Amino acid sequence: MMKFKFYPLYSLAVLTYFLLPLKSKAQFLNEKVSTTDSSKNTRLKNLSDASRIGRASGSKAAEFQELYDYEVSSKNLIGETFPYQTLLHKAYVIMLAEQKILNPDEAKNILQGILKVDQLAVKNTALQVYLPYESQLIKEVGSTGGKMHIGRSRNDLDNTTNRLYLRDQLLEVISAVIQLREAIQSTALLHLETIMPIYTHRKEAQPGTLAHYLTAIDESLSKSLMRYIELYDRIDQCPLGSGASGGTSWDLNRQRVAELMGFKQLVVNTIEGAAGWDHITEFAADNAIYMNGLSRLASELQLWSTDEYNSVELDNSYAGISSMMPQKKNPDALERTRKAAALTSGQLMSILTSLNGIEYQHSGVRLMLEPKALDAILAATHTMTGVVRTLHVNKQILLDYTRKNFSTMTDLADVLVRAAHLDFRDAHELIAAVVIKAIAEKKTADQIDLEMIQTAAKEKLGHKLSISEKQVKTALAPLQSVAHKTGTGMPAASSVLQMISTGQKDVASKTLWLEKQKTYLSGKNHQLMELVKKYSQ
Numbered sequence: 001m002m003k004f005k006f007y008p009l010y011s012l013a014v015l016t017y018f019l020l021p022l023k024s025k026a027q028f029l030n031e032k033v034s035t036t037d038s039s040k041n042t043r044l045k046n047l048s049d050a051s052r053i054g055r056a057s058g059s060k061a062a063e064f065q066e067l068y069d070y071e072v073s074s075k076n077l078i079g080e081t082f083p084y085q086t087l088l089h090k091a092y093v094i095m096l097a098e099q100k101i102l103n104p105d106e107a108k109n110i111l112q113g114i115l116k117v118d119q120l121a122v123k124n125t126a127l128q129v130y131l132p133y134e135s136q137l138i139k140e141v142g143s144t145g146g147k148m149h150i151g152r153s154r155n156d157l158d159n160t161t162n163r164l165y166l167r168d169q170l171l172e173v174i175s176a177v178i179q180l181r182e183a184i185q186s187t188a189l190l191h192l193e194t195i196m197p198i199y200t201h202r203k204e205a206q207p208g209t210l211a212h213y214l215t216a217i218d219e220s221l222s223k224s225l226m227r228y229i230e231l232y233d234r235i236d237q238c239p240l241g242s243g244a245s246g247g248t249s250w251d252l253n254r255q256r257v258a259e260l261m262g263f264k265q266l267v268v269n270t271i272e273g274a275a276g277w278d279h280i281t282e283f284a285a286d287n288a289i290y291m292n293g294l295s296r297l298a299s300e301l302q303l304w305s306t307d308e309y310n311s312v313e314l315d316n317s318y319a320g321i322s323s324m325m326p327q328k329k330n331p332d333a334l335e336r337t338r339k340a341a342a343l344t345s346g347q348l349m350s351i352l353t354s355l356n357g358i359e360y361q362h363s364g365v366r367l368m369l370e371p372k373a374l375d376a377i378l379a380a381t382h383t384m385t386g387v388v389r390t391l392h393v394n395k396q397i398l399l400d401y402t403r404k405n406f407s408t409m410t411d412l413a414d415v416l417v418r419a420a421h422l423d424f425r426d427a428h429e430l431i432a433a434v435v436i437k438a439i440a441e442k443k444t445a446d447q448i449d450l451e452m453i454q455t456a457a458k459e460k461l462g463h464k465l466s467i468s469e470k471q472v473k474t475a476l477a478p479l480q481s482v483a484h485k486t487g488t489g490m491p492a493a494s495s496v497l498q499m500i501s502t503g504q505k506d507v508a509s510k511t512l513w514l515e516k517q518k519t520y521l522s523g524k525n526h527q528l529m530e531l532v533k534k535y536s537q
Contacts, residue, residue: 055326056329061333061390063383063386064383073375081162095257151248155244157240163235163239166369173381174514187214191393193493196209196311196401204407207408218500222506233265240254241257242267271361285348294341305331314331318386344376403478409445420466434452450467453465
């Protein structure tokens with residue numbers, strides 16, 4: 001076999017590959033493989049652009065396009081995890097060399113062979129599966145290539161590769177959720193005094209503000225974000241060295257090979273290293289919980305955007321049209337987000353079902369999180385981030401609904417308790433009678449007056465109440481209703497500002513955590529590439 005140093009251009013390519021960060025390497029490895037996909041996507045985007053007519057004319061948001069792209073993507077788990085598998089091979093060979101299980105020449109030949117096979121795997125994707133990969137490596141460097149697999153099995157190899165892939169994907173999801181929270185917090189600050197009804201059972205309940213509603217969404221998202229961050233520690237564990245399940249007699253340094261790949265912990269027990277799947281199930285469960293929450297937001301915005309509600313309107317860049325009905329402006333971004341949520345719930349049920357049917361051991365029955373499901377989460381999150389930032393809010397209609405549709409009736413009952421000293425149940429029943437009469441007379445809430453209340457009091461209690469017209473009008477004013485609710489977590493602007501501030505601080509701390517993890521992994525990746533260069537010379 002010719003010496004590697006006789007190929008200057010190839011040497012340059014290899015050196016470039018060594019120095020590329022992991023994400024770039026993944027793109028490099030898949031560049032030629034995805035050529036066909038790219039042309040398909042280009043055609044699809046042209047078709048998508050042709051659909052920008054009618055009321056949704058204008059450019060489609062790039063984030064919204066993601067919700068179309070992931071559905072037609074030909075990504076598969078083998079292709080997406082292959083860059084991580086090759087990283088693992090390099091780390092493992094270096095560890096074997098450091099443990100003197102491989103001599104320096106063997107390590108050098110294997111590492112140079114790995115680089116050659118990596119390049120061949122770009123054109124021949126069959127080589128991205130381990131045994132064909134190993135067979136090609138042996139063709140390139142001779143029988144020494146078989147020594148790369150000393151002390152390990154495809155069981156621990158695949159489980160480690162999956163963890164490397166999922167670790168990066170988890171960081172991407174965390175980053176996307178952080179950006180969504182930032183958009184929600186920014187939009188909330190714009191709507192501290194945008195009065196709207198709070199709904200229960202899809203019926204108007206009490207006055208609130210859009211900012212109050214959005215901070216509720218932010219608090220929900222904060223819990224999903226925390227679940228993802230807590231999951232990171234359980235994914236960031238290295239099972240390599242577990243072998244098929246029972247370990248190996250070879251003097252492997254499991255801690256060292258884990259460190260080379262950026263893992264901070266081991267999956268200690270070798271059976272657990274091959275059989276464990278709870279981290280994947282947990283990821284799927286966290287995804288389902290998060291996406292169901294996101295779907296509820298999308299569903300609510302879709303309801304509010306109906307012609308009957310007319311409370312909000314999507315920006316054109318996130319809307320679709322009807323090919324037949326000229327008047328239509330469809331909430332496609334919201335519906336496709338809800339569709340993506342259904343996919344993530346399906347993934348969870350599939351994974352749970354696959355585990356329920358097997359014993360606690362390595363098995364090919366187990367289902368892994370699919371790239372398409374993970375891309376769906378990212379696409380939906382990016383889309384909803386854009387939807388929230390660009391949402392058109394009809395403030396006057398929201399205020400009219402709140403003022404006219406009886407959401408202030410609890411405030412009116414509270415006035416009777418405070419000023420007329422009724423017990424709350426009597427006040428509740430008296431105001432219910434007033435509402436019944438108002439509806440029968442086709443009056444709106446803001447048309448209720450003191451006389452109607454006194455009439456009901458005389459009928460219910462036998463006497464009039466000592467309250468004033470001013471007290472009644474104040475209770476019926478939505479802005480006053482909101483302003484008086486200043487307790488923790490309530491809709492008054494001061495309370496909402498406190499929640500936004502708390503949320504912003506939480507996002508800032510989570511952003512620092514994210515950057516710390518990315519910096520650490522980037523540093524470990526660079527260190528590994530430097531060692532590969534050293535051992536390959």
